[in-house]
Amino acid sequence: MKHEIIKKKIDKVLEKYPAAVFKNRKEHVLVNDCSIPEPQTITANTRTIPGIITNRGCCYAGCKGVVLGPLRDAVIITHGPIGCGYYTWGTRRNKGKKKSDEKNFLNYCFSTDLQEGDIVFGGEKKLRQAVTEAVQIFQPKTIFICSTCPVGLIGDDINAVAAWAQNEYGIKVISFSCEGYKGVSQSGGHHIANNGLIRHIIGTGDAAVGKYAINILGEYNIGGDGWELERILKKIGYEIVSMMTGNGTVEELSNAHKAALNVVQCHRSINYIGEMMKTKYGQDWIKVNFIGVKSTIKSLRDIARYFDDPDLTARTEAVIAEELEDITPQLEHFRKICSGKTAALFVGGSRAHHYQHLLRDLGVETILAGYEFAHRDDYEGREVIPSIKEDGDSKNIESIEVQPDPENFRLVLSRERYEKLKDEIPLNYYGGMIKEMPDGSIVVDDLNHYETEEFLKILKPDIFCSGIKDKYIAHKAGIFSKQLHSYDYSGPYAGFKGAVVFARDIAMGLTTPSWKLAVPPWKTQPVLEGRVATC
């Protein structure tokens, strides 16, 4: 009954669309019904209809902006006209701090700034020269070349330039053909970046690592999240071989194959590497969620189970207890303010799921959630992957086949232990968002402006977690909006300490006195008394 009422409301929103748009969009929206035994399906990772005001970005944004951008020791040259490179300069808050003698290029922005002549006669020459200049000025160990829309059309062979430069200068030069029009969103760019890192970087190092060596995948150190994870994990006794890619380096990534386990935070943007490393090096990956106190605890326990070492397990419990003791009083204070509120979430490809846990810790119920560029598995769980039909757009993104690396392939778990463990912890598996959502909540893929406006009107959430393009729309309508891409320049929000920062920020947003001032007092109080002459 409850579901029917919500469905009717949704239909009313969607019915206003022209027929073709209605037909398309209704497949991207569902009401979570926990009483239905069979899983509900949703359409995702398909084209946005032209004219729709979408939040989605492009392939370049996913490749350069998300996955490669945080690597601090690489000079990333955006090959194209100026805009694309400029917009990714310092805007994502992937923090990075250099260690000792390496270089950190995070405050620099490099572009070939193609001009009309280059578009007409080709930009390869300029790119070569740009690489040469970058080598002369900065002497980096690694250069990445990322191409933008027009480059694909004018036919510049960036692979050839990369190969030439690598040979000429004896450094790593890797090209990424991540033109914005490829795929249907940022997602294609994640995949392209993942492919490049597997092909050219991971596995090229030979550092020795310890027993509890892990990689953290899909953690971009926004607002320092990665540092909070590092703090906790190191305290327990793990060695972090590499972080992909927040505060990461090419150097560290080259040794990633040595780690015993891959810990995956953002599934969408990096699952390809997780899978390819499993095939190539035998490493298992485990899906974690360090957003939320309970989910952080669960993630830590799951990782400990994987290693199955009594000392490590004891240490894990001790750290959990210590951290909880530390944060509980503060968290309690903010929880009282937030409790009972409702939230709608629309973020990238994992956060819309992750943050539901943290909000739940604060007593906030999620009534709507959606991803900007997820695939069906992020909603429904990896079990649906075999049944996802590839369309033309996804076929345009290369899928690479890797083979076991005879020298470096090793299995950490015995077959029996693996079989047993995989029923207990999310080993090489992500269950998706929907299963963990409340009954009657709404799931929307690629939420657009019209739907945002309408759903906010109908659902009246207290908090709308989205990005900068939506933020002030919600604010104008009197709804507090929290950016979950940039954290409104705050953070960290991950782990234990991060949960407190998030709780503080949400409480602050809900209680800032300004909300009450929107209506001027003369609209509510009689003032028409005076006799003073007017001019």
Place this chain on the structure above:
Amino acid sequence: MLDYTPKEYIQRSALTINPAKTCQPVGAMYAALGIHKCLPHSHGSQGCCAYHRKFLTRNFRDPVMASTSSFTEGAAVFGGGSNLKTAIKNVFSIYNPDIIAIHTTCLSETIGDDIPTYIMSSQIPEGKLVIHANTPSYQGSHVTGFSNMVRSMVKYLSVNSKTPNGKVNVIPGFVNPGDMREIKRLMKAMGAAFTMFPDTSNVLDAPMTGKFDMYPKGGTKVQDIIDAGNSLATLALGSFASSDGAFELDKKCKVPARVLKTPIGINATDEFLMAVSKLTGMAVPEDLEEERGQLVDIMVDCHYHYHGKKVAIFGDPDLCIALTDFAISLGMTPKYVLTGTPGESFENEIRDMFNAAGIDGKVKALGDLFTLHQWMKEEPVDLLMGGTHGKYIARAEDVPFVRIGFPILDRSVHSYLPIVGYKGAMRIIEMMSNALLDRQDRDAADEDLELIM
């Protein structure tokens, strides 16, 4: 911070490092938002549109609405005609603007999409309008994009219907909504009948009312842009952002154009008001003369706060030109002036000012912040002025920094308050003096900390 920027100047011909400009569409989008009930439309892949909306939103902290043709690989190969037609249909039926202002992107430009033909074969509801501007980012900068969109407004809309309206047109240039409000206030104070376009006030600085309005009250009415063809004259404020639109009006509708500096600082504001006065035949009113007098009073009283200080200025050409002039009128030395936008005329104009003032300074168009930083390493300045990205240099060189121009992403309120006019000039002086005096305070030994300055 910026640890690998060497002092020694290195000739570069291909690599731009830390740009001082961005791409055309973002300027076109901004201009289009200055038409009432207009939805800007980005014809290309959706990433460009997402970046441009984000960027403008961060600068103004207000909703920036715009749609996209959402190209995928197919459109990139076969052309974006069907995407655009679908987009136009959907935008009118879902978002219901009065007018769609299309701008192109690098992608649709490189393909060579013929936008007018696509528009012609689109379904456009009765009474609605679609205009377009070509905005290839491999030419010019965001300022060029703004200028191109303004010109397109004229091309598509303005008509000389032989019914003179007795008004003056004002093209304000790529300035903040707060500046546009101030320009309107000055025009009203001058008693001039006018049309200003574009006008982003009350669009990108709209009030909080508890209700989201996709098309806020502000923006120049389409009818007024049409009628701009019947005006007596056009004042183009800022040659880079505004002159093309004004010349187009002259060409198309025979409305004479006069290009002025952006009215930043005392001289440029004087020129602006005198130009208006000349057109209306009315004297500058006492109120404004009083404001001017206040400004000069401040300039005289506080000159020692900034006189003789060396300043580096970067940003959009129209802002840099006016600001350099103002700095000189304050007795400062604009040592370095740099814009990312190309244009020889920029370098010439600044050089003329240097020569007239006997300043040994450096100027560059199509420059980047790496170059500016190198100059500052070679010979330091006392103050840096420009958009947010300057903060990296300011920190690296420990130089006081005044945020001015576009974009400002790390401070608020700037878009509400003017830097144009006499009031704006006071505000600039306040910002500069404060920055310089704060630094003096910070660096002073205890015994040298002054209570009164």
